[in-house]
Amino acid sequence: MTAIKCDLETKIRKANLRPTRQRIALANLLFSGGNRHITAETLHSEALEKGVKVSLATIYNNLHHFTEAGLLREVVVDASKSYFDTNTSDHHHFFFEEDGYLEDISAGHINVKDIPDIPVGTTISSVDVIIRVRKNTE
Amino acid sequence: MTAIKCDLETKIRKANLRPTRQRIALANLLFSGGNRHITAETLHSEALEKGVKVSLATIYNNLHHFTEAGLLREVVVDASKSYFDTNTSDHHHFFFEEDGYLEDISAGHINVKDIPDIPVGTTISSVDVIIRVRKNTE
DNA sequence: ATTTGTGCAAATCGTTTGCATCTGA
DNA sequence: TCAGATGCAAACGATTTGCACAAAT
Numbered sequence: 001m002t003a004i005k006c007d008l009e010t011k012i013r014k015a016n017l018r019p020t021r022q023r024i025a026l027a028n029l030l031f032s033g034g035n036r037h038i039t040a041e042t043l044h045s046e047a048l049e050k051g052v053k054v055s056l057a058t059i060y061n062n063l064h065h066f067t068e069a070g071l072l073r074e075v076v077v078d079a080s081k082s083y084f085d086t087n088t089s090d091h092h093h094f095f096f097e098e099d100g101y102l103e104d105i106s107a108g109h110i111n112v113k114d115i116p117d118i119p120v121g122t123t124i125s126s127v128d129v130i131i132r133v134r135k136n137t138e
Numbered sequence: 139m140t141a142i143k144c145d146l147e148t149k150i151r152k153a154n155l156r157p158t159r160q161r162i163a164l165a166n167l168l169f170s171g172g173n174r175h176i177t178a179e180t181l182h183s184e185a186l187e188k189g190v191k192v193s194l195a196t197i198y199n200n201l202h203h204f205t206e207a208g209l210l211r212e213v214v215v216d217a218s219k220s221y222f223d224t225n226t227s228d229h230h231h232f233f234f235e236e237d238g239y240l241e242d243i244s245a246g247h248i249n250v251k252d253i254p255d256i257p258v259g260t261t262i263s264s265v266d267v268i269i270r271v272r273k274n275t276e
Numbered sequence: 277a278t279t280t281g282t283g284c285a286a287a288t289c290g291t292t293t294g295c296a297t298c299t300g301a
Numbered sequence: 302t303c304a305g306a307t308g309c310a311a312a313c314g315a316t317t318t319g320c321a322c323a324a325a326t
Binding site: 081116127128135 | 212214215216217219220232234235243247248249250251252253254256257259260261262263264265266267268269270271272273274
Protein backbone atom coordinates (compact mmCIF):
# COMPACT_ATOMS: atom_id res chain seq x y z
CA MET A 1 0.00 0.00 0.00
CA THR A 2 2.77 2.38 0.89
CA ALA A 3 4.60 1.33 -2.22
CA ILE A 4 1.69 2.16 -4.46
CA LYS A 5 0.96 5.37 -2.69
CA CYS A 6 4.55 6.47 -2.98
CA ASP A 7 4.60 5.76 -6.69
CA LEU A 8 1.45 7.71 -7.18
CA GLU A 9 2.70 10.57 -5.07
CA THR A 10 5.83 10.82 -7.15
CA LYS A 11 3.77 10.67 -10.30
CA ILE A 12 1.55 13.47 -9.02
CA ARG A 13 4.49 15.52 -7.84
CA LYS A 14 6.17 15.19 -11.19
CA ALA A 15 3.06 16.68 -12.72
CA ASN A 16 3.48 19.70 -10.44
CA LEU A 17 0.39 18.84 -8.51
CA ARG A 18 -0.05 18.52 -4.80
CA PRO A 19 -0.68 15.02 -3.57
CA THR A 20 -3.93 15.66 -1.77
CA ARG A 21 -6.07 12.91 -0.35
CA GLN A 22 -8.60 13.08 -3.20
CA ARG A 23 -5.97 13.35 -5.88
CA ILE A 24 -4.13 10.30 -4.61
CA ALA A 25 -7.35 8.34 -4.38
CA LEU A 26 -8.30 9.24 -7.94
CA ALA A 27 -4.84 8.47 -9.26
CA ASN A 28 -5.08 5.17 -7.47
CA LEU A 29 -8.36 4.33 -9.19
CA LEU A 30 -7.05 5.45 -12.55
CA PHE A 31 -3.53 4.13 -12.67
CA SER A 32 -3.41 1.04 -10.50
CA GLY A 33 -5.09 -1.39 -12.85
CA GLY A 34 -4.38 -1.80 -16.53
CA ASN A 35 -5.43 0.66 -19.17
CA ARG A 36 -8.79 2.21 -18.56
CA HIS A 37 -11.33 4.37 -20.35
CA ILE A 38 -13.40 6.41 -17.98
CA THR A 39 -15.80 9.30 -17.95
CA ALA A 40 -16.20 11.84 -15.18
CA GLU A 41 -19.37 10.10 -14.07
CA THR A 42 -17.93 6.59 -13.99
CA LEU A 43 -14.90 7.77 -12.05
CA HIS A 44 -17.12 9.64 -9.66
CA SER A 45 -19.37 6.69 -8.86
CA GLU A 46 -16.37 4.40 -8.64
CA ALA A 47 -14.83 6.73 -6.09
CA LEU A 48 -18.01 6.91 -4.07
CA GLU A 49 -18.36 3.13 -4.15
CA LYS A 50 -14.92 2.74 -2.70
CA GLY A 51 -15.79 5.20 0.02
CA VAL A 52 -13.71 8.07 -1.38
CA LYS A 53 -15.58 11.30 -0.87
CA VAL A 54 -14.95 13.55 -3.87
CA SER A 55 -17.14 16.08 -5.57
CA LEU A 56 -17.80 16.00 -9.29
CA ALA A 57 -16.11 19.38 -9.65
CA THR A 58 -12.94 17.92 -8.23
CA ILE A 59 -13.20 14.97 -10.59
CA TYR A 60 -13.35 17.31 -13.56
CA ASN A 61 -10.55 19.47 -12.23
CA ASN A 62 -8.29 16.52 -11.82
CA LEU A 63 -9.17 14.82 -15.08
CA HIS A 64 -8.10 18.03 -16.77
CA HIS A 65 -5.00 18.45 -14.67
CA PHE A 66 -3.94 14.88 -15.38
CA THR A 67 -4.64 15.37 -19.07
CA GLU A 68 -2.58 18.55 -19.24
CA ALA A 69 0.19 16.77 -17.41
CA GLY A 70 0.16 14.02 -20.01
CA LEU A 71 -1.02 11.36 -17.59
CA LEU A 72 -4.33 10.98 -19.40
CA ARG A 73 -5.49 11.43 -22.95
CA GLU A 74 -8.93 12.61 -23.92
CA VAL A 75 -10.76 10.55 -26.52
CA VAL A 76 -13.51 12.20 -28.52
CA VAL A 77 -15.91 9.55 -29.72
CA ASP A 78 -19.25 10.55 -28.36
CA ALA A 79 -20.84 13.93 -28.79
CA SER A 80 -22.50 13.77 -25.41
CA LYS A 81 -19.69 12.90 -23.03
CA SER A 82 -15.92 12.91 -22.70
CA TYR A 83 -13.80 9.82 -22.27
CA PHE A 84 -10.36 9.77 -20.73
CA ASP A 85 -7.84 7.08 -21.52
CA THR A 86 -5.08 6.06 -19.14
CA ASN A 87 -3.11 4.80 -22.11
CA THR A 88 -1.29 7.87 -23.38
CA SER A 89 0.83 6.13 -25.96
CA ASP A 90 0.10 6.26 -29.66
CA HIS A 91 -2.85 4.00 -30.37
CA HIS A 92 -6.37 3.84 -31.72
CA HIS A 93 -9.83 2.73 -30.64
CA PHE A 94 -12.74 0.46 -31.19
CA PHE A 95 -15.93 2.11 -30.07
CA PHE A 96 -18.91 -0.10 -29.34
CA GLU A 97 -21.75 2.20 -30.17
CA GLU A 98 -24.53 0.50 -28.25
CA ASP A 99 -22.85 0.31 -24.89
CA GLY A 100 -20.45 3.23 -25.16
CA TYR A 101 -17.49 0.94 -24.53
CA LEU A 102 -13.98 1.73 -25.76
CA GLU A 103 -11.16 -0.68 -26.53
CA ASP A 104 -7.59 0.10 -27.45
CA ILE A 105 -6.02 -0.91 -30.73
CA SER A 106 -2.27 -0.74 -30.60
CA ALA A 107 -0.78 1.63 -33.16
CA GLY A 108 1.04 -1.22 -34.82
CA HIS A 109 -2.21 -2.88 -35.77
CA ILE A 110 -3.30 -0.09 -38.06
CA ASN A 111 -1.32 1.43 -40.86
CA VAL A 112 -2.28 4.93 -41.74
CA LYS A 113 -0.43 5.70 -44.93
CA ASP A 114 -0.35 8.44 -47.49
CA ILE A 115 -1.40 11.19 -45.15
CA PRO A 116 -1.95 14.21 -47.37
CA ASP A 117 0.08 17.37 -47.00
CA ILE A 118 -1.01 19.66 -44.25
CA PRO A 119 -1.08 23.43 -44.63
CA VAL A 120 2.19 25.29 -44.23
CA GLY A 121 2.68 26.54 -40.69
CA THR A 122 0.71 23.75 -39.10
CA THR A 123 1.67 20.59 -37.26
CA ILE A 124 -0.18 17.34 -36.78
CA SER A 125 -1.11 17.09 -33.14
CA SER A 126 -2.64 13.63 -33.43
CA VAL A 127 -4.00 11.06 -35.82
CA ASP A 128 -7.05 9.41 -34.35
CA VAL A 129 -8.56 6.31 -35.84
CA ILE A 130 -11.90 5.25 -34.44
CA ILE A 131 -13.50 2.05 -35.62
CA ARG A 132 -17.15 2.20 -34.71
CA VAL A 133 -18.64 -1.20 -34.16
CA ARG A 134 -22.24 -2.25 -33.84
CA LYS A 135 -23.89 -5.49 -32.85
CA ASN A 136 -25.33 -7.37 -35.77
CA THR A 137 -29.04 -7.06 -36.28
CA GLU A 138 -30.24 -10.49 -37.14
CA MET B 139 -34.44 28.92 -59.04
CA THR B 140 -37.23 26.56 -59.89
CA ALA B 141 -34.69 24.04 -61.07
CA ILE B 142 -32.84 24.12 -57.79
CA LYS B 143 -36.01 24.12 -55.76
CA CYS B 144 -37.38 21.20 -57.71
CA ASP B 145 -34.20 19.21 -57.19
CA LEU B 146 -34.27 19.91 -53.52
CA GLU B 147 -37.94 19.05 -53.27
CA THR B 148 -37.33 15.72 -54.94
CA LYS B 149 -34.40 15.11 -52.64
CA ILE B 150 -36.55 15.88 -49.64
CA ARG B 151 -39.45 13.83 -50.92
CA LYS B 152 -37.19 10.87 -51.48
CA ALA B 153 -36.21 11.10 -47.85
CA ASN B 154 -39.91 10.77 -46.93
CA LEU B 155 -40.01 14.28 -45.60
CA ARG B 156 -42.44 17.03 -46.46
CA PRO B 157 -40.97 19.87 -48.43
CA THR B 158 -41.93 22.63 -46.06
CA ARG B 159 -40.77 26.19 -46.48
CA GLN B 160 -38.15 25.88 -43.74
CA ARG B 161 -36.96 22.49 -44.84
CA ILE B 162 -36.45 23.63 -48.40
CA ALA B 163 -34.61 26.72 -47.24
CA LEU B 164 -32.29 24.66 -45.05
CA ALA B 165 -31.70 22.10 -47.77
CA ASN B 166 -30.89 24.96 -50.07
CA LEU B 167 -28.29 26.32 -47.67
CA LEU B 168 -26.83 22.88 -47.10
CA PHE B 169 -26.81 21.29 -50.50
CA SER B 170 -26.51 24.08 -53.04
CA GLY B 171 -22.82 24.83 -52.66
CA GLY B 172 -20.04 22.30 -52.48
CA ASN B 173 -19.36 20.11 -49.48
CA ARG B 174 -19.93 21.79 -46.20
CA HIS B 175 -19.32 21.21 -42.49
CA ILE B 176 -21.84 22.94 -40.33
CA THR B 177 -23.07 23.03 -36.78
CA ALA B 178 -26.59 23.76 -35.65
CA GLU B 179 -25.53 27.25 -34.64
CA THR B 180 -23.78 28.13 -37.88
CA LEU B 181 -26.72 26.89 -39.93
CA HIS B 182 -29.09 28.81 -37.76
CA SER B 183 -27.29 32.12 -38.08
CA GLU B 184 -26.78 31.55 -41.77
CA ALA B 185 -30.50 31.04 -42.18
CA LEU B 186 -31.31 34.16 -40.21
CA GLU B 187 -28.80 36.18 -42.22
CA LYS B 188 -30.50 35.15 -45.41
CA GLY B 189 -33.84 36.16 -43.99
CA VAL B 190 -35.09 32.61 -43.42
CA LYS B 191 -37.03 32.47 -40.20
CA VAL B 192 -36.36 29.14 -38.51
CA SER B 193 -36.15 28.18 -34.87
CA LEU B 194 -33.18 26.35 -33.46
CA ALA B 195 -35.43 23.42 -32.57
CA THR B 196 -36.36 23.06 -36.22
CA ILE B 197 -32.71 23.21 -37.20
CA TYR B 198 -31.94 20.33 -34.87
CA ASN B 199 -34.96 18.38 -36.03
CA ASN B 200 -33.97 18.68 -39.63
CA LEU B 201 -30.28 18.03 -39.13
CA HIS B 202 -31.30 14.77 -37.55
CA HIS B 203 -33.90 13.97 -40.17
CA PHE B 204 -31.39 14.61 -42.94
CA THR B 205 -28.81 12.53 -41.15
CA GLU B 206 -31.19 9.59 -40.72
CA ALA B 207 -32.11 9.89 -44.37
CA GLY B 208 -28.46 9.64 -45.33
CA LEU B 209 -28.27 13.18 -46.69
CA LEU B 210 -25.89 14.26 -43.95
CA ARG B 211 -23.26 12.56 -41.87
CA GLU B 212 -22.44 13.49 -38.32
CA VAL B 213 -18.76 14.01 -37.52
CA VAL B 214 -17.62 13.68 -33.93
CA VAL B 215 -14.47 15.71 -33.43
CA ASP B 216 -15.29 18.12 -30.69
CA ALA B 217 -16.69 17.17 -27.33
CA SER B 218 -18.66 20.38 -27.06
CA LYS B 219 -20.58 20.53 -30.32
CA SER B 220 -21.78 18.41 -33.23
CA TYR B 221 -20.69 18.87 -36.81
CA PHE B 222 -22.66 17.73 -39.83
CA ASP B 223 -21.02 16.99 -43.14
CA THR B 224 -22.83 17.27 -46.45
CA ASN B 225 -20.33 14.83 -47.91
CA THR B 226 -21.77 11.43 -47.06
CA SER B 227 -19.28 9.39 -49.04
CA ASP B 228 -16.45 7.48 -47.44
CA HIS B 229 -13.78 9.97 -46.41
CA HIS B 230 -11.81 11.38 -43.51
CA HIS B 231 -11.05 14.72 -41.91
CA PHE B 232 -8.52 17.31 -40.98
CA PHE B 233 -9.59 19.16 -37.88
CA PHE B 234 -8.02 22.54 -37.22
CA GLU B 235 -8.13 22.67 -33.47
CA GLU B 236 -7.79 26.39 -32.96
CA ASP B 237 -10.60 27.50 -35.22
CA GLY B 238 -12.80 24.42 -35.12
CA TYR B 239 -12.58 24.10 -38.89
CA LEU B 240 -13.02 20.78 -40.71
CA GLU B 241 -11.66 19.74 -44.08
CA ASP B 242 -12.34 16.58 -46.03
CA ILE B 243 -9.66 14.08 -46.95
CA SER B 244 -10.79 11.74 -49.67
CA ALA B 245 -10.74 8.09 -48.64
CA GLY B 246 -8.16 7.35 -51.32
CA HIS B 247 -5.63 9.59 -49.66
CA ILE B 248 -5.42 7.49 -46.54
CA ASN B 249 -4.77 3.81 -46.33
CA VAL B 250 -6.05 2.15 -43.23
CA LYS B 251 -4.61 -1.32 -43.27
CA ASP B 252 -4.46 -4.27 -40.97
CA ILE B 253 -7.64 -3.53 -39.14
CA PRO B 254 -7.71 -6.03 -36.29
CA ASP B 255 -10.44 -8.60 -35.95
CA ILE B 256 -13.65 -7.36 -34.44
CA PRO B 257 -15.66 -9.41 -31.98
CA VAL B 258 -17.93 -12.10 -33.36
CA GLY B 259 -21.45 -10.85 -33.89
CA THR B 260 -20.44 -7.28 -34.57
CA THR B 261 -20.06 -5.21 -37.71
CA ILE B 262 -17.95 -2.17 -38.46
CA SER B 263 -20.27 0.75 -38.89
CA SER B 264 -17.54 3.21 -39.81
CA VAL B 265 -13.82 3.85 -39.73
CA ASP B 266 -13.15 7.46 -38.90
CA VAL B 267 -9.74 9.00 -39.26
CA ILE B 268 -9.29 12.45 -37.80
CA ILE B 269 -6.03 14.26 -38.26
CA ARG B 270 -5.89 17.01 -35.69
CA VAL B 271 -3.81 19.94 -36.80
CA ARG B 272 -2.50 22.88 -34.84
CA LYS B 273 -0.83 26.08 -35.90
CA ASN B 274 2.88 26.10 -35.20
CA THR B 275 4.01 27.90 -32.10
CA GLU B 276 7.16 29.76 -33.09
C1' DA C 277 1.81 32.56 5.56
C1' DT C 278 0.96 31.70 1.13
C1' DT C 279 -0.48 29.09 -2.45
C1' DT C 280 -3.27 25.42 -4.20
C1' DG C 281 -7.16 22.32 -3.86
C1' DT C 282 -11.82 21.24 -2.49
C1' DG C 283 -16.96 21.24 -2.27
C1' DC C 284 -21.09 23.13 -2.98
C1' DA C 285 -24.48 25.38 -5.50
C1' DA C 286 -25.41 28.33 -9.19
C1' DA C 287 -24.46 29.32 -13.93
C1' DT C 288 -23.53 27.93 -18.65
C1' DC C 289 -23.85 25.73 -23.07
C1' DG C 290 -25.44 22.70 -26.52
C1' DT C 291 -29.20 19.99 -27.25
C1' DT C 292 -33.93 17.92 -26.48
C1' DT C 293 -38.72 17.90 -25.34
C1' DG C 294 -43.72 19.19 -24.51
C1' DC C 295 -47.26 21.30 -26.29
C1' DA C 296 -50.17 24.51 -28.79
C1' DT C 297 -50.45 26.08 -33.35
C1' DC C 298 -49.88 25.83 -38.26
C1' DT C 299 -49.39 23.62 -42.92
C1' DG C 300 -48.91 20.39 -46.74
C1' DA C 301 -51.05 16.27 -48.95
C1' DT D 302 -59.14 16.21 -42.68
C1' DC D 303 -55.15 15.06 -40.22
C1' DA D 304 -50.50 13.36 -39.85
C1' DG D 305 -46.54 15.70 -39.78
C1' DA D 306 -43.88 20.35 -38.90
C1' DT D 307 -42.95 24.32 -36.54
C1' DG D 308 -41.84 27.64 -32.68
C1' DC D 309 -41.42 28.78 -28.28
C1' DA D 310 -40.10 28.16 -23.74
C1' DA D 311 -39.04 25.06 -20.34
C1' DA D 312 -36.28 20.95 -19.26
C1' DC D 313 -32.02 18.55 -19.62
C1' DG D 314 -27.36 16.59 -18.94
C1' DA D 315 -22.63 17.33 -19.09
C1' DT D 316 -19.40 20.54 -17.84
C1' DT D 317 -17.75 25.11 -15.66
C1' DT D 318 -17.33 28.62 -12.49
C1' DG D 319 -17.44 31.60 -8.13
C1' DC D 320 -16.53 31.67 -3.78
C1' DA D 321 -15.87 30.29 1.17
C1' DC D 322 -13.37 26.91 3.57
C1' DA D 323 -9.55 23.37 4.17
C1' DA D 324 -5.14 21.42 3.34
C1' DA D 325 -0.34 21.30 1.63
C1' DT D 326 4.29 23.52 1.31
